[in-house]
Amino acid sequence: MAAAAELSARGIPVTVFEASAVLGGRARAVSIVKAGKRTTVDNGQHLLIGAYRETQRLMRLVGADPGQLLARLPLALNFPGEISIRAPRLPAPLHLAAALLGARGLNLSEKFAAIRFMRRLKKDRFQAQQDDTVAALLERHGQPARLCKFIWEPLCLAALNTPADAASAEVFVTVLQDSLGGATGASDLLLPRADLGALFPDVAARYVEGAGGRVLKNEAIRHIAQASGGGFMLRSAATDHGRYAQLILAVAPYHLAALIAELPGLDELGRQVAKLTWEPIVTCYLAYPPTVRLASAMQGHADGLVQWLFDRGQLGGPAGLFAAVISAHGRHQALSQEQLAARIHEEIAAVTPGLPAPLWSQVISEKRATFACVPGLDRPAAATAVPGLFLAGDYVASDYPATLESAVRSGVNAAKCAARRAAAFANRAA
Numbered sequence: 001m002a003a004a005a006e007l008s009a010r011g012i013p014v015t016v017f018e019a020s021a022v023l024g025g026r027a028r029a030v031s032i033v034k035a036g037k038r039t040t041v042d043n044g045q046h047l048l049i050g051a052y053r054e055t056q057r058l059m060r061l062v063g064a065d066p067g068q069l070l071a072r073l074p075l076a077l078n079f080p081g082e083i084s085i086r087a088p089r090l091p092a093p094l095h096l097a098a099a100l101l102g103a104r105g106l107n108l109s110e111k112f113a114a115i116r117f118m119r120r121l122k123k124d125r126f127q128a129q130q131d132d133t134v135a136a137l138l139e140r141h142g143q144p145a146r147l148c149k150f151i152w153e154p155l156c157l158a159a160l161n162t163p164a165d166a167a168s169a170e171v172f173v174t175v176l177q178d179s180l181g182g183a184t185g186a187s188d189l190l191l192p193r194a195d196l197g198a199l200f201p202d203v204a205a206r207y208v209e210g211a212g213g214r215v216l217k218n219e220a221i222r223h224i225a226q227a228s229g230g231g232f233m234l235r236s237a238a239t240d241h242g243r244y245a246q247l248i249l250a251v252a253p254y255h256l257a258a259l260i261a262e263l264p265g266l267d268e269l270g271r272q273v274a275k276l277t278w279e280p281i282v283t284c285y286l287a288y289p290p291t292v293r294l295a296s297a298m299q300g301h302a303d304g305l306v307q308w309l310f311d312r313g314q315l316g317g318p319a320g321l322f323a324a325v326i327s328a329h330g331r332h333q334a335l336s337q338e339q340l341a342a343r344i345h346e347e348i349a350a351v352t353p354g355l356p357a358p359l360w361s362q363v364i365s366e367k368r369a370t371f372a373c374v375p376g377l378d379r380p381a382a383a384t385a386v387p388g389l390f391l392a393g394d395y396v397a398s399d400y401p402a403t404l405e406s407a408v409r410s411g412v413n414a415a416k417c418a419a420r421r422a423a424a425f426a427n428r429a430a
């Protein structure tokens with residue numbers, strides 16, 4: 001949808017084919033019926049940060065106001081009974097130093113170790129060795145165990161969806177550079193106040209249609225072939241969609257192979273994406289009576305299965321609705337959905353005195369939420385060996401992990417590639 005919006009803004013007509021009945025892909029709204037009532041939740045609780053500039057720009061472009069749709073909170077890490085860090089509204093990088101120095105639950109030597117680490121990374125221009133893991137990086141920089149447990153490892157899991165002992169240090173330091181080491185506001189937490197459809201893709205679809213484009217849902221493309229006079233012939237199960245001059249494939253990598261199978265010269269691309277491995281994300285929604293609320297809209301958990309807990313009631317959702325997030329693989333995968341929901345409730349109850357039993361729960365498990373962001377990944381470029389065929393998606397080459405921002409940036413980049421090619425053709429024809 002980012003690519004479609006960018007092309008529409010440039011006056012280039014587009015058709016979007018979406019396999020699903022809803023837009024948004026791995027960041028979509030999901031309608032569920034609970035206690036006899038239809039409710040909309042997301043396929044997974046998403047968190048954006050101030051450094052997601054392109055996502056916010058695109059939201060504004062299509063008419064989705066980030067100021068209204070996202071709750072902007074200064075960076076705060078709150079692990080109840082353990083540590084609490086809150087960045088004051090000071091110019092960068094003072095906000096970070098002040099946040100670390102004022103942190104509750106860290107001793108002075110831990111605070112200075114964190115500040116030294118950030119200063120060292122800055123001096124090294126946020127470059128890390130290509131084959132280093134985050135755990136190795138933290139060890140080399142002498143980061144104390146509590147700092148790793150409550151700051152660096154949770155940030156690594158949240159941003160890269162990959163445990164620190166397997167995650168790419170190179171990508172991690174880029175995220176640190178853009179967020180903690182970035183301009184004032186870059187480290188702000190942006191929490192969706194609306195469902196993920198309303199946040200961008202549904203609004204973007206109206207924008208694309210308003211610009212003369214089409215957005216076709218329930219229309220999975222099954223077959224792509226090069227057209228004899230140039231361009232591509234597209235077919236879904238029931239319909240021959242005819243010829244398109246250029247094509248942006250904005251599918252997840254695990255859907256790419258089948259689509260490019262009959263296009264020439266793309267074997268290497270097929271091999272490249274086949275090497276990516278996957279990490280899951282589980283979101284468990286727990287609905288408590290409306291009077292129940294957390295001390296803050298978001299809190300960290302470090303000792304159980306839950307990693308982050310969000311109070312949707314404080315974020316424009318129904319009062320009492322919590323979303324518990326478990327990133328990456330782990331021992332939770334051995335539990336059934338009922339066992340998992342029960343364990344998660346117990347963990348929340350342990351830090352929330354007087355918590356009643358939930359009225360209902362819903363576990364949503366995304367098995368291939370993101371690619372595993374391991375060192376030395378070989379991610380494909382936007383331009384392919386087939387002229388006029390471009391790739392968009394969170395896995396396309398970039399210095400960012402699999403996030404909304406990397407997906408949006410790559411969509412915009414693919415749109416620019418296609419627009420440049422269209423302009424070159426137009427010039428030649430003139």
Ligand SMILES: Cc1cc2nc3c(=O)[nH]c(=O)nc-3n(C[C@H](O)[C@H](O)[C@H](O)COP(=O)(O)OP(=O)(O)OC[C@H]3O[C@@H](n4cnc5c(N)ncnc54)[C@H](O)[C@@H]3O)c2cc1C
Pocket residue numbers: 017018019020023024025026027043044045046047048219220221222250251252255259281282283366368369370392393394395402403404405407
């Ligand atoms: C549970 C969960 C939590 C996450 N949390 C965060 C977070 O907090 N912050 C963050 O930044 N990122 C988060 N992410 C990652 C983020 O959602 C993804 O990086 C991003 O949505 C990927 O977008 P994409 O466009 O690359 O791919 P996708 O979202 O996978 O989109 C691909 C689209 O292609 C469609 N498609 C596939 N095959 C066909 C076909 N043959 N024809 C037509 N259409 C087809 C699919 O239906 C889908 O809509 C999370 C992801 C998950 C799953």
